[in-house]
Amino acid sequence: MTCAEETPSFRLAYVPGVTPAKWVRVWNERLPDVPLTLVGVPAAEAPGMLRDGGADAGLVRLPVDRTVLSAIPLYTETTVVVVPKDHLVAAADEIAVADLADEIVLHPLDDTLDWERLPGRPANERPATTADAVELVAAGIGLLVVPQSLARLHHRKDLTYRPVTDAPASGVALSWPEGETPDLVEEFIGIVRGRTVNSTRGRAKPPAQAQDRSAKGKRAETGGARRKPAAGGRSATGRSTGKKTDGKSAGKNPRSGSGGRSAGRGKPRRRS
Structure with missing residues (x-):
């Protein structure tokens, strides 16, 4: 078994x-x-x-x-800073890292950005998660710099975000x-x-399926096989092809115009 x-x-x-x-x-x-x-x-x-x-x-x-x-x-991803809607940063279209120099910037333990030097002023404690850091931003304790998708994931009506042009990207x-x-x-x-x-x-597609598709493609290109007409001007079905085989019309004298009276006879004499 x-x-x-x-x-x-x-x-x-x-x-x-x-x-x-x-x-x-x-x-x-x-x-x-x-x-x-x-x-x-x-x-x-x-x-x-x-x-x-x-x-x-x-x-x-x-x-x-x-x-x-x-x-x-x-x-x-674009890197953004998450701020309260009434924060001064919210009035700008984008900012630089230097604009955060006087701000407390939260740095959660699960931060995904590769910083050479952390921006702003450090908080007394590092939040355990990005979600915790967002709650602290809403409470007015600091700002948070994250990839834009995380800002969207933890969106709140009282918060907004702006791009940080020279921050590390994720x-x-x-x-x-x-x-x-x-x-x-x-x-x-x-x-x-x-x-x-x-x-x-x-x-890979199954071989039978691939072969069937190939055969259909060839038939579509050639329009199907065609029979050649049989010798003697007749088709394979025995019907006449309508073509002359020896330069003469079948059943007609080549010197007669219509197959009726001979073209060699003179005109009838007129009666007096």
Whole structure:
């Protein structure tokens, strides 16, 4: 007795702020027989989850350790500062890091930005999470600099945000364990890169289906096979082709005009 084959599935990890919905929708359309499971994970824990096999691939924030993980950069986010709506910063279209020099800028423990030097003045304590930091901004305790997707994720009616032109940016990448790329990971790579369903990098089509499609394409190009007319000016069905075979009309004297009286006879004599 043999064990039944395990049903294929795909586990996709994603970090806060990343929205994989559009790619998941395409996956479900193209591979309805392979369920995709989303696994939310804090940004700092995502690389470890991929290394330990907790997910097949993940939408993570850069940088990642390229010695143990493969990664394809997808996009880079705008960095913004989150402020109360009545703050002076809210009156500007965008600001620079130097404009925050006199402000208390919160730096949560799960910060995803790679700062060489933290902006503004430090708070007495670091908030545990970005969500906690947003609550402190609403309470008027300080400001917060984050990728724009996190500002949207933790949106509040009493807060707004503005771009910070010279702050570090946060890149998002598709990542998976280093080594041979599994077929299902290759499928998801194709989806995030916008490959069509007929791309040669996708799953191979069954040979019978490919051959049938090729035969139909040839028939469409040639318009189907045609029979050659049989010798003697007749078609394969025995019907005349309407063409002369020896330069003479069939059944007619070549010297007669209509096949009636001979052209060599003289005119009848008139009666007197």
